[in-house]
Amino acid sequence: MFSAVRRLATVPAGAPWALGKLNHVAVAVPSLEKSVALYRDVLKANVSEPQALPEHGVTTVFVNLGDTKIELLEELGDKSPIAKFMEKNPSGGMHHICMEVSDIKAAMQQVKDNGIRTLTPEPKIGAHGKPVVFLHPKDCNGVLVELEEE
Amino acid sequence: MFSAVRRLATVPAGAPWALGKLNHVAVAVPSLEKSVALYRDVLKANVSEPQALPEHGVTTVFVNLGDTKIELLEELGDKSPIAKFMEKNPSGGMHHICMEVSDIKAAMQQVKDNGIRTLTPEPKIGAHGKPVVFLHPKDCNGVLVELEEE
Structure with a gap:
């Protein structure tokens, strides 16, 4: 069925890199308190304490799920990067996915190529103190994709 | 900060159950071929062959990412469960997340309680031959949540 798929890969010589695991799925929510009640108390997930990140405009809570996590995001301050999303999705919703890469500059070069x-x-x-970049959702099947160097 | 969160858990006596890992994040896409080119050829992910599931109204491809996966979904047939979603999101988008539970009936009871x-x-x-149930997105921060018994 996919024998005719054009192989797009153009790994630049001298810049190999590897894709890692799914680091997190980010869910933007109107109320961390209500979300924590759902994930921790009803679904019985292991959930972190909330962490305010004023410089990133969000407060985060991690829902630990095996090797990956759901990252709950609540707006913080008046320049939050999720403000527009929350305006469009007042009940909240899936905001982005984050995959790990071994070398973010090499990955970015390949993506751009x-x-x-x-x-x-x-x-x-990024919010975890590591280099990150976001890919345009229009180029990724409508999904905002974050790459994080690990 | 969350000391006042009301603990909602009401585990029914005799029906213990455990939450497991994030089984997958489902992304609905207009073209599996283009998505596969992105995930396999550009991002260098390990990607399965497409599998047509006419009885579930989708063709799926799995992007394996550590302990979890992204499940790419393309409409199949004229009664696809993602038809409405694709109408609203013609470029595609994140459709649902799926978490594993050890006992789906006990989990459903707790959720309903x-x-x-x-x-x-x-x-x-469900599409993987296991019992599944979906939770209403309005009750889950705008996110369609699937529970799958493992």
Whole structure:
């Protein structure tokens, strides 16, 4: 069925990199308190304490699920990166997925070589203190994809 | 910060159950071929062959990411459960998350006891041949949540 799929890979010489695990699925929520009640008390998940990250405009809670996690995000401050999303989705919703890469610059180069836009020209230091970059959802099947260097 | 969160858990006597890992994140896509090119060829993920599931109205491809996976879904036939979603999101998007539970009936009971609606009164056999149930997104922070018995 996929014998005719065009292979797009163009690994640049000298810049090998590897894709790692799914680091998290981010869910933006109107109330961390209600979400924590759902995941911790009803679904019995192992849930972290909330962490306010004013410089990233969110408060986060991690729902630990095996080798990966759901990251619950609540708006913090008046310049939150999830403000527009919450306006469109007042009940909340799935916001992005984050996959690990071994070398973010090499991964970005490969992504760009294949016509996939990044939201920033350079990696930024993300909420977990590691270099991250977001790929344009229009180039990723409507999904906001974060790559994080691990 | 959450000291005042009301603990909702009401585990029914004699029906203990455990939450397991994140089984998958489902992404509905207009073209599996293009998505496979992205995940396999650009992002270098390990990707399964497409599998047509006419009785479930989808063709699926699994992107294996550590202990979990992204499940790419393409509409199949004219009664696909993702038809409405694709109408609203023609570019695709994150469709649901699936978490494993050890005992789906006990989990459903607990969920119902806490006022969270299920989309069907009984579990159904899902696309992977296991009992599944979906929770109402309005009761789960805007997220369609699937529970799968493992």
